Amino acid sequence: MAKLSDADVQSALEGLLEWELEKGRILKRDFKFDDYLVGVDFVRQVANQAESKDHHPYIVIDYKTVTVKWTSWDEGGLTEKDTTLAKYCDELYDVK
Structure with missing residues (x-):
């Protein structure tokens, strides 16, 4: 998947x-x-989605805060996979 332009x-x-x-x-x-x-369950669901897309984030669980980072290391920046999976995280979070 191609790296996104700055725009x-x-x-x-x-x-x-x-x-x-x-x-x-x-x-x-x-x-x-x-x-x-609840945060741990959120991470589990994000991990399952990431695994199904073969695109894995950096995730840190710090008690009640979960930090998620998306990038495409092989492309040297962001791709549509990253933005799509970030939207997935937002939708999942809104359901909680």
Whole structure:
């Protein structure tokens, strides 16, 4: 999958309101949960989706905060896979 242009990244960020662009090539967001195990379940669901797409994020669980980062290392930046999976995280989080 091809790396997104800078314009495409900026356009994608408009639809990913709480995501930050880190180092110009990584999408990052912190998700806050009221309960530790709810955050762990969120991670499990993201991991299952990532595995099904063969595209894996960097995830940190810090008690009730889960940090998710998406990038396509092999492409040297963001691809449509990253933005699609970031949207999946948002949708999953909104359901919680």
